[in-house]
Amino acid sequence: MTIQLHCFGESGNAYKAALALQFSGLDWEPVYVDFFNGATRARDYRDTLNNMGEVPVMVDGPVKLTQSGVIQQYVSEQSGKFGGTTPEDAREVMRWMFWDNHKLSSQAGMTRFLMNFLPEAKRPSEVIAFAQGRLKAAYDVLNTHLEGRDWIVGDSPTNADLSCCGYLYYPEPFGFIRGDWPHIDAWLTRLSQQPGWKHPYDLMPGSPADRV
Amino acid sequence: MTIQLHCFGESGNAYKAALALQFSGLDWEPVYVDFFNGATRARDYRDTLNNMGEVPVMVDGPVKLTQSGVIQQYVSEQSGKFGGTTPEDAREVMRWMFWDNHKLSSQAGMTRFLMNFLPEAKRPSEVIAFAQGRLKAAYDVLNTHLEGRDWIVGDSPTNADLSCCGYLYYPEPFGFIRGDWPHIDAWLTRLSQQPGWKHPYDLMPGSPADRV
Known part of the structure; x- marks a missing residue:
């Protein structure tokens, strides 16, 4: 099952989770959240994805997580990476x-x-x-x-x-x-310079260039 | 060994760690940090206690931890409490x-x-x-x-x-x-109303009343 990360390019908090997924080798894909048109403020987003009204949100089958730090920890649990060795x-x-x-x-x-x-x-x-x-x-x-x-x-x-x-x-x-x-x-x-690294605007959909 | 928590009454971040220790039943004592006279900005504090220049700092024998969230997690590991049951x-x-x-x-x-x-x-x-x-x-x-x-x-x-x-x-x-x-x-x-609860100014040394 492909892990989905609800995110947008401008969010550095989402970037933390996206970069952890990217470096981990886990199978994942970004799902664009149209933040600048109010997507995270919508009732439906708060009710079904995140009552804190924020990105990122990670969905891995039945597991839904929010807060970049929690998603990063989850990636560590799944991949054995980035959590510290002692x-x-x-x-x-x-x-x-x-x-x-x-x-x-x-x-x-x-x-x-x-x-x-x-x-x-x-x-x-x-x-x-x-x-x-x-x-x-x-x-x-x-x-x-x-x-x-x-x-x-x-x-x-x-x-x-x-x-x-x-x-x-x-x-x-x-x-x-x-x-x-x-x-x-x-x-x-x-x-x-780490293998797989990408700039936030290359790793996630959406950037200021889209709104010009 | 008594756990020491470097803190002062006005710090809500220190209060989180103090309250976790207080509710946990672990043996602990507060150590006053004279924040308002610059204690956390002093070279010695940064070099020996916390290079982030903040309270709280917890010392449990050889273990020295900073950031309230990390200390709270440590208290959970030691006491089996407050970390969630699943x-x-x-x-x-x-x-x-x-x-x-x-x-x-x-x-x-x-x-x-x-x-x-x-x-x-x-x-x-x-x-x-x-x-x-x-x-x-x-x-x-x-x-x-x-x-x-x-x-x-x-x-x-x-x-x-x-x-x-x-x-x-x-x-x-x-x-x-x-x-x-x-x-x-x-x-x-x-x-x-939980057993052992104390107000921050009763749980930790130092309060605005001391500076009047």
Whole structure:
């Protein structure tokens, strides 16, 4: 049975799950969610797919999961990959996934949305500046951690990497400049050189180019 | 060996871990972190306790863990409690923990900080209003889910409840009014009636009263 991932190209949270599926070798396909025309806000989507009104949603036969972190863990259970190779590493992987959800992707996704997908007149400049300040603190934590390391945990890619990279390959400006964070920059390059890696707009359907 | 939890009363993220320890029956004690005088920003704190510069940090002999969600999971492993009783429930518990970290506690903690612990002249009103709007959407998701349910997952308290309640018992105003969300209100009352429950300022050292 082919695993289905309800997603759209612009969602870095969906990208985390899509990239885990892509690297895992499991059989999967994306199902396009028309977020920008309100698909995730529709009653039917909330009732049948996700009462949190978000992507990604993964459907594997009778198993339906939401939240990128939970889907990533499921992919690890099914494939034996990306979860860390010792109990200590498994906890360290979870630690970075929670941190990413709390401090990095949540802020990055919101800031990118506000700066690129809202009409210019509606962009809240004080909110954007504030979020960018918080994000700098998060980039600094990640950049410092990656100094002298190839991967966030252990010596191969884990869900920690697949979570933290969620919004960092996108081309739309949101205040993240790779060159300012050399260890993040090298790590993103390293991850993009793994077999099967694809850019979010190549891995999932939908991109800003469709709406021009 | 007594488990130590580095924490302070004002931190709802620390409260999640403290409440899990408190309900678990494990032997634990809080260790005060003087956050408001910069303890978590100090070099030594980052080098020896948490390179993310945050509370809570749990130390159990040789095991040192950070991120409330990871500590909650560890408490579940040690005590057999709060993790969900089936694999499906375990995933559903994790789903709400990730959602809480992404959408609820992260925003609530920040908004409460800005509205109560910053000098009045420095409070960014546009940021506060924006975050309160996002929080309303989160309260709505949780309130709707709790309609007809005693607990977020299954029929007893889990880490989903202990995560989502993190900032919701605090007295400082940040836009959350219990009466506006009747199912959240009833659930918070229900949780506070569990044996051993304590208010954050009673469970952990430090509170705004100390700084008056």
